[in-house]
Amino acid sequence: MDEVVVRRRADGATELRVNGVFVMDDLETSSERVLADHVLAGGAREVLVGGLGLGFTARALLDGGARRVVVAELHPEVVAAVAEGAGAGPFDDPRLEVVVGDVRDVVAAQEPASLDAICLDVDNGPDFLVHPANAALYEDTAIADCVRALRPGGQLAVWSMADSADLRAALSRHVTDVAATAVPVRLQGRDEHYWVLSGRVNRPAGGKGAP
Numbered sequence: 001m002d003e004v005v006v007r008r009r010a011d012g013a014t015e016l017r018v019n020g021v022f023v024m025d026d027l028e029t030s031s032e033r034v035l036a037d038h039v040l041a042g043g044a045r046e047v048l049v050g051g052l053g054l055g056f057t058a059r060a061l062l063d064g065g066a067r068r069v070v071v072a073e074l075h076p077e078v079v080a081a082v083a084e085g086a087g088a089g090p091f092d093d094p095r096l097e098v099v100v101g102d103v104r105d106v107v108a109a110q111e112p113a114s115l116d117a118i119c120l121d122v123d124n125g126p127d128f129l130v131h132p133a134n135a136a137l138y139e140d141t142a143i144a145d146c147v148r149a150l151r152p153g154g155q156l157a158v159w160s161m162a163d164s165a166d167l168r169a170a171l172s173r174h175v176t177d178v179a180a181t182a183v184p185v186r187l188q189g190r191d192e193h194y195w196v197l198s199g200r201v202n203r204p205a206g207g208k209g210a211p
């Protein structure tokens with residue numbers, strides 16, 4: 001059983017930890033919002049997000065005009081904390097559905113070709129797992145499930161602490177236009193980068209497909 005803590009630190013920031021491992025705080029959330037902006041800029045309006053966290057990706061999607069946002073969150077304690085106002089919460093928006101569960105199961109349960117984008121932000125990136133079981137999320141079976149749930153032209157975007165050659169290679173086996181986008185962030189007084197790794201489902205030649 002995971003130990004989930006959402007707490008207010010002495011510096012006033014709200015912090016999420018799982019099993020003692022720092023997951024995120026609400027001091028520097030630009031990359032979580034960039035994850036949303038990335039798929040909105042690509043035309044996405046119906047989006048599934050893996051990992052509610054402190055809700056900044058979901059909030060940016062809703063503020064950016066998404067029509068429907070489904071968020072899969074493993075830990076009910078995180079959902080409860082955001083509902084009580086932690087991070088970007090609370091949410092009172094009929095376009096948002098939060099499902100407690102593993103994002104792999106939630107993706108697998110989607111209708112085929114029913115989403116414009118899937119945003120994954122469940123760890124500190126594929127090479128910095130908080131939950132060892134999430135390794136499978138970045139492998140062929142799970143990526144293929146994402147592709148199945150996406151419309152032609154749909155986008156798969158993954159937040160990562162670092163660029164990942166392995167994930168780019170895995171994405172390239174399933175999607176096109178694979179890219180690693182550096183997101184500048186300021187961390188404890190230093191200029192650093194986080195990353196969004198992304199790709200698109202191939203449109204059939206001459207096909208229409210959204211977005």
Ligand SMILES: C[S@@+](CC[C@H](N)C(=O)[O-])C[C@H]1O[C@@H](n2cnc3c(N)ncnc32)[C@H](O)[C@@H]1O
Nearest residue numbers: 032051053054055056057073074102103121122
């Ligand atoms: C880094 S936070 C997400 C941050 C979020 N993008 C935001 O804007 O605040 C990662 C979240 O993913 C959740 N998580 C981890 N593994 C998961 C899984 N397999 N399925 C669903 N949620 C998961 C964690 O509990 C945590 O809330």
